[in-house]
Amino acid sequence: MANVAVYGAGSWGSALAVLLANAGHQVSLIGRQPDEMERLKKQRENARYLPGVVLPPGLLPTTDLTLLKADLVVLSVPSHSVREAARMIKPYLRPGCIVVNTAKGMEEGTHLRLSEVLTEELPKNPIAVLSGPSHAEEVGRDMPTTVVVASDVGTAEVVQDLMMTPKFRVYTNPDVIGVELGGALKNVIALCTGIAEGLGFGDNTKAALMTRGLAEIARLGVALGGHPLTFAGLSGVGDLIVTCTSLHSRNRRAGVALGQGKPLETVLRDVGMVVEGVRAARIAYQLSVEKQIPMPITEQAYKVLFEGADTKVAVADLMLRGKTHELEEVVEMSWLK
Known part of the structure; x- marks a missing residue:
């Protein structure tokens, strides 16, 4: 069992938090709105972004950034917010902790890929990219899904081991x-x-x-x-x-x-x-x-x-x-x- 923090409580962040909690990990789903996270904690459902999906007992909705001192951090924010989010979480990350980016986009102005943005902002943390055909609505309901994680071989295999389930198959690819x-x-x-x-x-x-x-x-x-x-x-x-x-x-x-x-x-x-x-x-x-x-x-x-x-x-x-x-x-x- 690993200690995992998911930063970003939208549909994809919530779905991945549910997946990881159901896989037996201790998961913190970290959002920015205290009222919203308190509602998730009480109702055990993200009714706005992922209605109908129950948040399992091993998942803690919270705004506590200190919980980012985890074994694995999943960053699940829109592409235009990646740099800002990286700067916000940086003081709380443990050096060497893998950060998995799930946004699919590029940075406007610089035309940097998001892993490049994260490498600039989080130079002490290995960066991995999670991608593939994976709608949150289906992952949250445990429908069979296959994805790919891209990074150096060692980092990618760590993420693969932590995220793989009987319904969520993770491939690795070094071509970031x-x-x-x-x-x-x-x-x-x-x-x-x-x-x-x-x-x-x-x-x-x-x-x-x-x-x-x-x-x-x-x-x-x-x-x-x-x-x-x-x-x-x-x-x-x-x-x-x-x-x-x-x-x-x-x-x-x-x-x-x-x-x-x-x-x-x-x-x-x-x-x-x-x-x-x-x-x-x-x-x-x-x-x-x-x-x-x-x-x-x-x-x-x-x-x-x-x-x-x-x-x-x-x-x-x-x-x-x-x-x-x-x-x-x-x-x-x-x-x-």
Whole structure:
């Protein structure tokens, strides 16, 4: 049994806290709102973010940051809050304690991957990344799920041993770059498949966006140092499938609303939780321009989100692009190298 602290009491943090407590660990679920954490403690349910999931006896909802002196710390905050959260928890961490980041995104402005942000802020702590097709609503209900943890081999295997259960299978991968980029960039494609659905298009359109979207993700990911085969794994095609198709997906739901003509500000307010694909679209587009990587779907997403482009015009622009040969792009992506 390990002493684990989960910092961030949203849906994913709560689900992982439940998972770890049910695995026999002593778990502190640390939030910032005293009233909310007291409510979780009394009701034994996070009714706002994870309704219907019972918090097991081994899970303590709290605001006590001193409980971050744990064997393992799971950081479960939105991507734009990672640096601030790291600075907040730093004084309480034990040197050498592994910090597992679960956010899927990149830092705006710097374009740093989140593990790079954490390495800057927490130089005395090994950093691991947890990613893959894993909706909190299903993990919290103990539905079979597979994920990947990326770090150096030793760190990744420690996390694997602590988190693996009969219903939560954890793979390891040393390709931190590829795992992080796959998890961040698939949110952009999920927004686009949602937009297509909102426009009334069907499965053919969504399959095309997912397939060509994966090509874009891999193309940029390899250019930034990721291993090409990582994008064929859980943090690439696996996470892409679940985020583009699931009713639980905030990015997909936001895309549907955009496709139906709702303004972005209204969509974000109605979703009520962070839609990571919006920030990711800006960052991915900026990187594609900087690195001169063709990413036509991402480019159209950027234009719709930030330049007011009409969604139907964006689809037409994608369909009427210059002719290309599919296998040339597959070779360019180095899938088989």
